[in-house]
Amino acid sequence: MPVPKGSTLDPERTRATILEAATAVLYERGLDGIGVAELCTRIGVSKETLYRHFGTKDGLVEAMLAARSERVTRWLARAAASAGDDPGDQLAAVFDALQQWYDDPVFRGCAMLNAAAQHHVESVRAITARHLGRYLELLTGIAERAGALDPHLLGRQLLMLVEGATAVAAHQDAAGAGEHARQAALTLLSAASRPAPRG
Amino acid sequence: MPVPKGSTLDPERTRATILEAATAVLYERGLDGIGVAELCTRIGVSKETLYRHFGTKDGLVEAMLAARSERVTRWLARAAASAGDDPGDQLAAVFDALQQWYDDPVFRGCAMLNAAAQHHVESVRAITARHLGRYLELLTGIAERAGALDPHLLGRQLLMLVEGATAVAAHQDAAGAGEHARQAALTLLSAASRPAPRG
DNA sequence: CGCAGATCGTACCGATCGGTTCTATCTCTG
DNA sequence: CAGAGATAGAACCGATCGGTACGATCTGCG
Structure with a gap:
């Protein structure tokens, strides 16, 4: 093999x-809250190595965000799937x-919203x-499986609850934010599957 | 009067x-997305004047955010009050x-969440x-006047919808975000004033 | 008019930024 | 052992940053 695998030089x-x-x-310090030099020190890598792998700091940021987004999404999807078949x-x-x-x-809040703001x-x-x-x-998939009359609308409202709960937890009070949002989400889910209570 | 009022030297x-x-x-450029020099040019004021009034850039940022928060809150409260007595x-x-x-x-999204992220x-x-x-x-005041069983809980859930709708509108799609959130909010308001549909 | 002070415009300062370059060292391969 | 490639560490670069200093200008007051 021309390239070593698994070693410190891989x-x-x-x-x-x-x-x-x-x-x-x-995530802890913010995208612009830490310089490349200190970042390399914290990571334990030289600047040349970092730049050889990612080209620019923005390149590292984009690769990091893309990887984090996929990882977090998989984590949430797995949590949902492990709960069984009931939406x-x-x-x-x-x-x-x-x-x-x-x-x-x-x-420290939603890393993606933080990144876009920074x-x-x-x-x-x-x-x-x-x-x-x-x-x-x-x-939206959950909304569809629950038989919502307008699954795209319900999915969007649930997305608002997810991001809203994350923002409130980050900036106001984390205690119970997930549970409170969960209760609201289940109320919306329940109401979306039956005729609206008033018209 | 030792100090001129209303003039350009006031x-x-x-x-x-x-x-x-x-x-x-x-708000447009981000707190750290523009330097003091360019900021002064855009405002039409000299650096010395800006620093005499606010001390540091952080001082300006804090004064600006505090003023904006009060102004926006009054704007929202006035919108609610002008809708009549029905919660x-x-x-x-x-x-x-x-x-x-x-x-x-x-x-460009909630200026306060953006600021905290930056x-x-x-x-x-x-x-x-x-x-x-x-x-x-x-x-929470609206929730109380609506006779919600737990107005603090409902108020918090409504806050999540407000901030969540703002985030979704800023980063995903602004069209209809307010209306979709409004419908969800009214559903929660309705459900919170009567016994829960399941337990 | 003459003074006080608010403002402008600019030059300037030290610090830090993202990014490059160099040499020395290390690891794995042949 | 010899060579190739990856890395460390530090020096270095130009640009930009927040903040300061200074002289010129303008305005309003007495």
Whole structure:
């Protein structure tokens, strides 16, 4: 093999290490809240290595955000799937998983919304939009399986609850935010599957 | 009078002019997305004048955010009050007002959440938390007048819908976000005033 | 008119930024 | 062992940052 695999000199392993460490550091400090020099120190890698793998700081940021979006979406989808076949149970599982995230000491809000607010670059905004699209797809699927009269509308309203709960948990009070949002979500789910109570 | 009033040399007028212009520019470009030099050019004021009035850039940012928070909260409260005495109408008016904001070409999401995501300074985060507290107070008041069984819970869920709708409108699709959130809010309001449909 | 002070425009400062380049070292392969 | 490639570490670069200093200009008051 011309390229060593699994060793400390394996480029792919180095890249993965950088991505993983940068994800945590950039989430804690903010995309522009830490320079490349200090970032490399925290990661434990030289600047030359970082630039060889990602070209620019923006390149690292975009790769990190894309990887994080996919990872988080899979995590939420797995939480929903592990709750069984009932759409209500799946929806509840999503918000229970969110509450566990809110209770994590490192929780600092939705990384994608934070990134879009910090970094006024089109590619970053695109990653955020795609991330919300993934969430919307997951929630709309639950709405469809629940027999909602307008699953796309309900999915969008559930997405608002997810992002709203995350924002409230981050900036106001994390305690119970997931549970409160879950209860609201189940109320919407229940109301969307039967005729509207008033007209 | 030792101090001229209303003229271009009136310090209070100058300060108000800076605050108003900086609010728009910093919202468009981001708190750290524009330097003091360019900011002063856009505002039409010299650096010395800006620093005499606000001390530091952070001082300007904090004064701007605090003023914006109060102004926006009053705007939302007025929209609710002008809808009459019915809590449902008041809640609908809030989301109708939000939809008008979402349709504004300069809309770029909740300025307070953006600020907290960008500027990792404790005072900015405090302003954001206070802002969400003002919203919560407004929404909890509506929930109380509607006779909700748990007005604090409902107020918090409505706050999630407000911030969630703003985030979705900013990063996914602004069309109809306010209306969709309004419908969800009215569903929650209706359900919160009567016994829960299942337990 | 003459003074006080608010403002402008510009030059300037030290610090930090993203990014490049260099040499030395290490690891794996042949 | 020899060579190729990956990495570390530090020096270095131009640009930009927030903030300060200074002289010129303007305005309103006495």
